[in-house]
Amino acid sequence: MNLAAVVIVALAAVLIGAFGLRLSRTTSDFYVASRTVTPLWNASAIGGEYLSGASFLGIAGLILTHGADMLWLPVGWTGGYLVLLVLVSAPLRRSGAYTLPDFAESRLESMAVRRTASVLVVLIGWLYLMPQFQSAGLVLQTITNAPVWVGGLVVALVVAVNVLSGGMRSITFVQAFQYWLKLTALAVPVLFLLLAWRQDGAPELHDPAWTQPLTGDGEYGLYSTYSLILATFLGTMGLPHVLVRFYTNPDGRAARRTTLVVLSLLGAFYLMPGIYGWLGRLYAPGLEPPDTVVLTLPSLMVGGTAGDLLTALVTGGAFAAFLSTSSGLTVSVAGVIAQDLLKGGVRAFRVATLLAVAVPLGLALQARALSIADVVGLAFAVAASSFCPLLVLGIWWRRLTSAGALAGLFVGGGLACAAVLAQITGGPYGGLVGALVSQPAAWTVPIAFLVMVVVSLLTPGRIPKGVARTMVRLHTPENLALDRGDWRPRD
Incomplete structure (x- = not known):
């Protein structure tokens, strides 16, 4: 049943992607779906790609292991969209860019800033893709005893086929379907698990250290908690696969409406991983690896044919999580590689897609396996330390200079990347160094903002010449036009 669920999800993704191919003909279709995606479709697609394996499996595993502190992960990942709504979504759509490096170049009129942004987009995308492939291998190994590399290869192949077939337009249909599949795959088993818990006498969990939030896990747990909150709240706006979806909206108003719907969809989804972690603490304490708790509980608590069916449903949802997030990341990374390293166009986009998938797949097969939510948290820290300051200051502070942004x-990005590299290759570390390396956002984000502001103030001659017109474009509603310096309603 589990293997059949994986096959069905993969085939559904390919078939829906093939439908998108019929509608994809131009470069704009491949990059931003010709900017015609409605708020509900776009919000569903954002939910599909944003709710990765870290959301589907990783949160429950971390809550099982570390307790209530880890509830800040879903709170931060949802709250990050509120920050995105207030500060970024509408101006970013009005910028008219295809990718985040496009925005950086148009705002700061600097190819050096664009190239640096391009490198960071690729690094963040690959860092986010690597645990998706690793976790897919873990899931497939758990249900079929297949070698761990098989699951990652399956996800990489399906993603490559979907992206190659229809680009952003194709992926939009696939990811919208996968959000609702993931929501169903968590919500239906939760009802049965809670019924089984009730029939078991509703046992309570008596562990104050596990249930009390903000007590921290370890010597510097309080620092780690607040650093994690900062990374998730500010890192969302710097994720390239999230930002590129706002370029697909028709206008800034639609971008804001999309963000509001996303908040509702994410809130509904994130009610459930915590329940799995709590039930896992009751019925499967010490489970290894903890990321498999969502897959283990149905057969453990329900059992029989019903338990097998629920496990198959959860397995299909997990693979949908890997496929949807990997698809969004691949589109964003391939778009940057195609425009900045190749010559652009549909052919270059397809070549870039293969590069965008092959490198993180190779890293996933070679790198040390970490908790999927931990690695994704590090990707958020890098995004918060680099693109968050660039977007906030670039949109709201006209005195930002190209030198300051660079x-x-x-x-900020360099320090965060160094911490990530140290954690993946040499960690985990102990004491204060371990806390600073495993959760770097609390010190890298302020440093990045400070450096951008100070260097910009020291280099006033590097303010872009067209900054006034750019700022007007970012903050002018679409139903107004600038004509000879005066505001005038558009006919």
């Missing part, structure tokens, strides 16, 4: 990207 310095902030290098310092």
Whole structure:
């Protein structure tokens, strides 16, 4: 049943993607679906790609292991969209860019800033893709005893086929379907698990250290908790696969409406991983690896044919999570590679797609396996330390200079990337160093903002010449036009 669920989800993704191919003909179709995606479709697609394996499996595993502190992950990942709604979504759509490096170049009129942003987009995308492939291998190994590399290869192949077939337009249909599949795959088993818990006498969990939030896990747990909150709240706006979806809306108003719907969809989904983690603490304490708790509980608590069916449903949802997030990341990374490293166009986009998938797949097969939510949290820290300052200051502060933006990207993004590299290759570390490396956002984000502001103030001659017109474009509603310097309603 589990293997059949994986096959059905993969085939559904390919068939829906093939439908998108019929509608994809132009470069704009491949990059931003010709900017015609409605708020509900776009919100469903955002939910599909944003709710990765870290959301579907990782949160429950971390809550099982570390307790209530890890509830800040879904709170932060949802709250990040509120920050995105207030500060970024509408101006970013009005910028008219295809990718985040496009925005950086148009705002700061600097190819150096664009190239630096391009490198960071690719690094963040690959860092986010790597645990998706690793976790897919873990899931397939759990249900079929297949070698761990098989699951990652399956996800990579399906994603490559979908993206190659129809680009953003194709992926939009696939990801919208996969959001509702993932929601169903968690919600239906939760009802049966709660009924089984009730029939078992509704046992309570007596562990104050596990149930009390903000007590921290370890010597510097309080620092780690607040650093995690900062990374998730500010990192969302810097994720390239999230930002590129706002370029597909018709206008800034639709971008804001999309964000509001996304908040509702994410809130509904994130009610459930915590229940799995709590039930896992009651019925499967010490489970290894903890990321498999969502897959283990149905057969453990329900059992029989019903338990097998629920496990198959959860397995299909998990693979939908890997496929949808990997698809969005591949589109965003391939778009940057095609425009900045190749010559652009549909053919270049397809070549870039293969590069975008092959590199993280190779890293996933070679790198040390970490908790999927931990690795994704590190990707959020890098995004919060680089693109968050660039977007906030670039949209709202006209005195930002190309030199200041470049310095902030290098310092903030560089420090965060160094911490990630140290954690993946040499970690885990103990004491204060371990806390600073495993959760770097609390010190890298302020440094990035400070460097951008200070260097910009020291280099006033590097303010872009067209900054006034750019700022007007970012903040002018679409139903107004600038004509000879005066505001005038558009006919």
